[in-house]
Amino acid sequence: MKVTKYRILLAALCGVGVSVGSISTLQAREPSTSTLVSNVVPDVVNAYDLDGATAWVGLKECRALVSNDIDISVRFDTQIDTLPGDSSVSLFNGAVYYSLARGTTTNMECKAEDGCIGVPDADVTRTAEDITVGVGFRELTGLTGAAGCDAEIDEEYFIRIYLRNSQLVDTWQQAEGRIILDTIRPEPPTDISAVATPNSLRLEWTNSPSSDAARYVVVVSDSPLEGGELPDEEGSPRKTYAVTGGQDGKGSASVNLAANQVVHVAMAARDLNGNLSVLSPSVEVTTADTIDFWDYYRSEGGLEEGGCSVVGLHGASGRAGGVLEYGWLVFLSGLALVAGLRRRKS
């Protein structure tokens, strides 16, 4: 936040105009909306998730955005043309950005002491249909190196524009896009148990205590895992699979194993920003030798052999393409169609 305050002063010195007059307050948790803006689209390279006006960025994406010094942007599709022919008419009153600790419900009026930073006009692109606000990810977050992402960050960054639909109106409406940056790994699940077949794993576990643990992954290894390792280490011979199902502590995963194979299964939680927890300790599982209905039927002495049956042409067990039954069926179908067509003609 020290960086943020420093920027306010810098922005003020640069003469960046930020309207603080008749600006309404807002709930910080959700981006504010305006009737003058039909759509808000964040453009964050490699964002883990995008949902409406919000982009979700985790530890992995943070490192990439900071180390490559990538700019992010938010496009606001406007219902009005903010580029009127008469330049004296101003319908757009600048853009700002600010940050709040995750989950904070503080109202932000964006007065100077609130920590809002004005976006230079050069970083705002306006057309008749939209306004795009660009901000460097480093500037937005105050991070100067990828290592900074490893600090436990859990912040919401808002990019806000002000606009109105007439110069006769004093009140400026505001619309926001949001980037949620969370670099805190969730806690892993515990008490793992698994049943394995060559094709799938059925898993049960005790959920991660982390409130934002949304999904789980399972790691299958030939050797035991003590727990505490990262599941996504590069070059690891372990195989990671997504777990379907979930919040009730039960799920499954599609795998590709051999029958009667001994494997070691561990799990990790993944939060809403894509951050993976460290692994739980593994449990040893032997894949079952499965038998399906058809195999069981045949092993029990069932006489069905597949293919198409034939009436009596080849003895009791004859199979030669179902010529007789199929032929009758085709014949009757054709007869019915011909009859129907003849009646329609008549």
Next chain:
Amino acid sequence: MYRIVKQRIGAAPLCLLVACAVLLSAGQAWAASPTYGVFEFKLGGYYPSIDDEFGGSGPFETFFGESQMLMGEFEVDFYLLEGIGTLGLGLHAGYSSKSASVRDRNDMEAELPDSTVFRVIPLRASLVYRYDYSALHHGIPLVPVLKAGLDYHLWSIDGADGETALAEDGKSASGARGGWHAAVGLHFLLDVIDRSSAAAFDLNWGINHSYLFVEYQMSKIDGFGSEGFDLSDNQWMFGLAFEY
């Protein structure tokens, strides 16, 4: 006719419904479009007789239990003759499937995560007789229907990997079985409930009459006695029929 219906069905509520319907119904007041046949949608329970090969209880019950599969079927009939009722040729196609957990070869009681699926697609051709004369001319809104014909049922079984199962001896789990069927049904003419809507249905869509029906069908699908799957069953089916 009222007495006959009562004897056949022996259900007082249905008789009351018929009586009301007779009172409600009147002569056909609009110029009906020509009729060519009937199409039907129907649903019913289905349980193949595969385990008969094992004396009544066998692999099918072990995997899929005793509950019935839901079978849906579409039928389109083309009238050949019209007089005292109609005689037509019907073509049917349906679908039914059931899934169950695969088992551990060393412990058949253990249900594993993967599924095995049994599917059957019944194809039938029927000779269909509908006695609709009394419904159309005497205002009795019940139409008895008789059907009989030949069947050809396609079947397949998915293994644990979701593909068509292969037995250890290499036999692939798909095929077809022939057979025959006979059915008796009772169709209730819905037009008597709202005659103006029925007339509009005919005018706009060419649907002369609509029916709600129940049907009892006996199927013998065992390849006419050849070895292999016996897909026979006796089924109650319920559905809607539209005369076009």
